[in-house]
Amino acid sequence: MIYEVHHRTTIRYEVPVAQARFNIRLRPYGWPGQSLIAQKLEFSPQPDEWRDEVGPYCINRSVIAFSGKLSELAIESRFTVDVAARSSVGEGPMLRQVRQEALDRRDLSVLSPAPYLFASRIADANSAIGDWAGELLSSDQPIVAAASSVMGAIHHDFAYRPGTTSSATPPAEAFDRREGVCQDFAHVMIVALRSQGIPAAYVSGYLRTVPPEGQERLVGADAMHAWVKVWCGAELGWLGFDPTNDCLALSEHILIAMGRDYADVSPIDGTFVGSAPQNMATAVDVIAQDNAV
Structure with a gap:
């Protein structure tokens, strides 16, 4: 498209x-x-x-x-x-395999999983988010299902409320309040996945403003949007997950930049x-x- x-x-x-x-x-x-x-x-x-x-x-x-x-x-x-149009991505390897592969890789390119394994300026480590993520995930889950479970939990348990947070709001605060906007949801998901050894990155970009006929308009289409890229092993690479809309970031998401958190890509x-x-x-x-x- x-x-x-x-x-x-x-x-x-x-x-x-x-x-x-x-x-x-x-x-x-x-x-x-x-x-x-x-x-x-x-x-x-x-x-x-x-x-x-x-x-x-x-x-x-x-x-x-x-x-x-x-x-x-x-x-x-x-x-x-x-x-490019893309309708499916497959299940990918087990979470435990991705975790180990990310630790074993010696890749230092810009697409390396290494910088996205650890806490960053905004997406810092948080034990409450880590414990919450641990209850959602199993080492025997395929990686796409594992990331989707965290994405779905944020979408269903957090309220989308513009104006309740700002670019300076820590993920821990948005998590405690269970509300925020796309930026907050992306940060919470990143902290959750990194706590389980899964490389996760922050993406800024855009959504299609006018949806295809018969489909609902995605939340966040009037401004820059934020979602999460998850490293799903060497074969699948980086896949996009949008916790605000509970969907994979495929043909209706346009990437502008990817970094460790909002501070990198503002x-x-x-x-x-x-x-x-x-x-x-x-x-x-x-x-x-x-x-x-």
């Missing part, structure tokens, strides 16, 4: 700020089964400095800087991407000199090409 994606963000400061620098992570990272056809990233005003980088992890980053005063910044990303972050309050507004459209106008 070919998708056209338009993402626009506007940042406004109550008073101008100085020496602003931003990291922009909106250019899709190359991923198996996902081909970038065209892409354009624009800024208004034009930055005084702009360089494009790859990494760390599975991330494309644009670093921009402004030497003068800045009161407003508009960021516009447009791209066309072809996502679409926009940066620094500036000043103390002005800021306001950020974002609009997202993801249209299947056969519905584009």
